[in-house]
Amino acid sequence: MQSYISIENLAKSYGVVTAVNNISLGIEKGEFFSLLGPSGCGKSTLLRMIAGFETPTSGAIKLEGADVTDVPAHKRPTNMMFQSYALFPHLTVGKNIAFGLQQDGLAKSEIRKRIDEVAEKLQLTALLDRKPAQLSGGQRQRVALARALVKRPKVLLLDEPLGALDKNLRTETQLELVRLQRELGLTFIIVTHDQHEAMTVSTRIAIMKQGQVLQVGSPSEVYETPQSRYVAKFLGETNVFAGSRADRSGSELQIDSDEAGGRLHAAFTDRVALDAPFWVSVRPERVELATSGSGLEGTVEQLTYTGVERHYRVRLKSGATLDARRVNLGAESDLGVGDRVFASWSPQASRLLAE
Amino acid sequence: MLTAATPSTKTNWGKRLLIAIPYAWLLVLFLAPFALVAGISLSTVRLGMPPFEPLTAWDGSILNLRLNFENFLYVLTDDTYLLAYLTSLKVAAISTAAMLFIAYPLAYGIASCSPSSRSLLVFLVIVPFWSSMLIRVYSWMSILRNDGLLNALLLKVGLISEPLRILNTETAIYIGIIYTYLPFMVLPIYSTLSSADRTLIEAARDLGCSRISAFWRVTFPLSLPGVLAGCALVFIPVVGEFVIPDLLGGADTQMIGRAIWLEFFNNRDWPMAAAVTIVLLALLVVPIVYFQSRQSRERT
Numbered sequence: 001m002q003s004y005i006s007i008e009n010l011a012k013s014y015g016v017v018t019a020v021n022n023i024s025l026g027i028e029k030g031e032f033f034s035l036l037g038p039s040g041c042g043k044s045t046l047l048r049m050i051a052g053f054e055t056p057t058s059g060a061i062k063l064e065g066a067d068v069t070d071v072p073a074h075k076r077p078t079n080m081m082f083q084s085y086a087l088f089p090h091l092t093v094g095k096n097i098a099f100g101l102q103q104d105g106l107a108k109s110e111i112r113k114r115i116d117e118v119a120e121k122l123q124l125t126a127l128l129d130r131k132p133a134q135l136s137g138g139q140r141q142r143v144a145l146a147r148a149l150v151k152r153p154k155v156l157l158l159d160e161p162l163g164a165l166d167k168n169l170r171t172e173t174q175l176e177l178v179r180l181q182r183e184l185g186l187t188f189i190i191v192t193h194d195q196h197e198a199m200t201v202s203t204r205i206a207i208m209k210q211g212q213v214l215q216v217g218s219p220s221e222v223y224e225t226p227q228s229r230y231v232a233k234f235l236g237e238t239n240v241f242a243g244s245r246a247d248r249s250g251s252e253l254q255i256d257s258d259e260a261g262g263r264l265h266a267a268f269t270d271r272v273a274l275d276a277p278f279w280v281s282v283r284p285e286r287v288e289l290a291t292s293g294s295g296l297e298g299t300v301e302q303l304t305y306t307g308v309e310r311h312y313r314v315r316l317k318s319g320a321t322l323d324a325r326r327v328n329l330g331a332e333s334d335l336g337v338g339d340r341v342f343a344s345w346s347p348q349a350s351r352l353l354a355e
Numbered sequence: 356m357l358t359a360a361t362p363s364t365k366t367n368w369g370k371r372l373l374i375a376i377p378y379a380w381l382l383v384l385f386l387a388p389f390a391l392v393a394g395i396s397l398s399t400v401r402l403g404m405p406p407f408e409p410l411t412a413w414d415g416s417i418l419n420l421r422l423n424f425e426n427f428l429y430v431l432t433d434d435t436y437l438l439a440y441l442t443s444l445k446v447a448a449i450s451t452a453a454m455l456f457i458a459y460p461l462a463y464g465i466a467s468c469s470p471s472s473r474s475l476l477v478f479l480v481i482v483p484f485w486s487s488m489l490i491r492v493y494s495w496m497s498i499l500r501n502d503g504l505l506n507a508l509l510l511k512v513g514l515i516s517e518p519l520r521i522l523n524t525e526t527a528i529y530i531g532i533i534y535t536y537l538p539f540m541v542l543p544i545y546s547t548l549s550s551a552d553r554t555l556i557e558a559a560r561d562l563g564c565s566r567i568s569a570f571w572r573v574t575f576p577l578s579l580p581g582v583l584a585g586c587a588l589v590f591i592p593v594v595g596e597f598v599i600p601d602l603l604g605g606a607d608t609q610m611i612g613r614a615i616w617l618e619f620f621n622n623r624d625w626p627m628a629a630a631v632t633i634v635l636l637a638l639l640v641v642p643i644v645y646f647q648s649r650q651s652r653e654r655t
Binding site: 053082086099 | 558560563564572576
C-alpha cells in the first residue's frame with residue numbers, strides 16, 4: 001500500500017559528505033511524525049528535501065502517489081515553520097499571515113476571512129497590526145505557525161519549532177500543537193533533537209543517526225523495545241551491559257554478563273543475533289533495589305532527590321555503575337549512600353540490543 | 356532599585372563627555388563657519404579686505420544692525436541662478452537614478468557570492484579611492500577628449516568615422532559623476548543585502564513565491580534602508596559638485612557649485628556667493644529630512 005508521503009531511497013550528499021544516506025520512510029495522512037536525532041544526523045536536510053529547498057542526490061519523494069521530487073518549493077503543497085520563525089520584519093503580523101494567500105491570488109475578502117479564522121484559533125487577533133519586532137518569542141512562534149497553517153497545506157513541516165522557547169512555554173506549546181494537529185486533521189512532520197518533545201507530540205518517531213533511520217515506531221514502541229544500543233541510550237536513560245554468553249531455557253534467556261558481574265534474565269527474542277556482540281538494557285525505573293536477597297550486588301554511591309523521584313547510582317561489584325529510580329511516594333528513603341544493595345528486575349524489563 | 360539606578364548615574368558623565376567632544380567639534384568647525392557664511396550673505400559687497408561691509412556699526416550710542424536681503428531676492432528671482440539650481444538638481448537626480456540601476460545589481464551580485472570572493476569584490480569597488488579624485492577626473496579628460504583613448508578605440512574598431520564630442524558636454528559630467536560616486540551607492544546597498552537573513556527568502560519561496568517575486572516582496576523592501584542611505588550619500592554631494600562639471604562639463608551646463616565659485620573668485624562678490632550657498636543648503640534640507648525620516652521609519 002502506498003503511504004500518504006513516501007520517501008524512497010532518498011540520499012543527499014554535499015561533495016564527499018553524505019547528509020542523508022538512502023532513507024526510505026512511509027508517513028500516513030494525519031500523522032504527527034517526528035524526525036529525532038542529534039545535530040548533524042541529517043534530519044533537517046531530510047525535512048528541507050521534503051519542503052523542496054534541497055534537491056536530493058538520488059531517490060524520490062512522493063505525495064499522495066505523485067512524484068514531487070523535482071517540484072520547486074513554491075509549488076509544493078507543503079509549508080514550513082522555520083526554527084528562526086523567519087517572519088518578515090518589514091510586514092505586520094496580519095501581512096505576514098496574508099503573504100502566502102496574496103501570492104496565491106486569493107480575493108481580499110477571502111484573505112481577510114482566513115486571517116481572522118487562524119488569528120482567532122491562535123490568539124493573535126489583538127496582534128495583527130504589530131510588527132514582529134514588537135512580539136514576544138511565544139507570540140512570534142504562533143505567528144509563524146499561523147502563516148504556515150493559513151495556506152492549508154497538505155503537510156506542515158516544523159523545523160525545531162520550539163527550540164527558542166523557555167521550558168514551561170515549550171511544554172504548553174507542545175500540547176497546543178498536538179491539539180491543533182488533531183483538530184485540523186493535518187499531517188505534521190517535526191524535526192527535533194529533544195526526545196521529550198518527540199515523545200510528547202508524536203504518533204510515530206524516526207530515530208536518526210549519521211544520515212540513516214535506525215528505528216521507526218510509536219513513542220512507546222521505541223522506548224519500550226529499542227532495537228539498538230544507540231536508540232536505547234538516546235531515548236531516555238538506560239543501563240546497558242554487554243552480554244558474554246546466553247543460554248535459552250524455554251521462553252527465557254539466561255545471560256552471563258562479565259560487565260554486570262552476574263547472571264541476567266531476559267525474555268527470548270529472535271530479533272537479536274546472540275552469536276554477534278549483544279547487550280542487555282534495563283530502564284532505571286524498572287530496577288528494584290533491596291537491602292537483602294538476590295541480584296547484582298553493589299553499594300549506593302550517590303543519591304539524588306529530584307522531588308518526583310529519587311535517583312540511586314549503584315557501584316556494582318564488577319565495577320560498572322547501575323542507575324535506579326524510585327517514585328517519591330512520601331516515605332523517607334530506607335537506602336542511603338554507602339549502603340549495600342541488591343539490584344534485580346523482572347525478565348520482561350530486560351531488552352536485548354544489537355549494536 | 357537603588358543599586359540599579361547607581362551605575363546609570365555613574366556612567367552618565369562618561370557618556371556626556373563622549374557625546375560632548377564630537378558636538379564641540381561640529382560646533383566649532385561646522386556651525387560657526389555656517390553662521391559666518393549666513394552673516395556674509397546678509398551683508399553688502401565693498402572694495403577692500405574683507406570684501407563685505409560689517410553687519411553692525413556702533414554709532415556713538417546706537418548699535419546699528421544692517422541686514423541686506425537684496426542678495427537673496429536677486430538669487431531667487433534671477434533666471435541664471437534658478438537655472439543653475441534646477442540643472443544641479445536634475446543632474447543629481449538623473450545620476451542618482453543611474454547609479455541606483457548600476458549599483459543595485461552589482462551589490463546584489465557581490466552579496467550572493469561566497470564570503471571569500473565577496474571581500475575581494477568589495478575591495479575592488481573601493482580601490483579607486485586609493486588615488487586622488489582630481490587625478491581620476493583628469494584621466495577621464497584624456498579618455499573622453501576628441502583625440503582621446505575612447506575615440507581612438509572607436510575609430511580603430513570602425514564604429515564611428517569621425518571623433519565623438521563627449522568632453523565638455525553634459526554626458527561627460529554624468530560619466531564623471533557616476534564613476535566617482537558609484538562606490539558610495541554600492542557599499543550601503545551591499546551592506547544591507549549581505550546582512551539579510553537567507554531564511555526569509557526560503558520562507559517566501561515556501562509560501563508560494565517564485566525567485567523573482569520573493570525578490571520584490573522580501574529582498575528589495577528589506578534593502579530599502581541601504582538604497583536610501585546610498586541615494587542620500589550620492590544625491591546631496593552631487594548637487595553641490597564643483598570639480599567634475601568644471602573639468603568635464605561645457606559652458607552650457609551651469610551647475611550651482613560652479614556658480615558659487617565664479618561669484619566668489621571671479622566677481623569677488625562674497626555676499627552673493629554666500630546667499631547662493633545658503634539657498635542651496637535650504638534646498639538640500641528637504642531631501643535630507645526626507646531621507647532621515649524614511650530611514651527612522653524603516654528602523655521601527
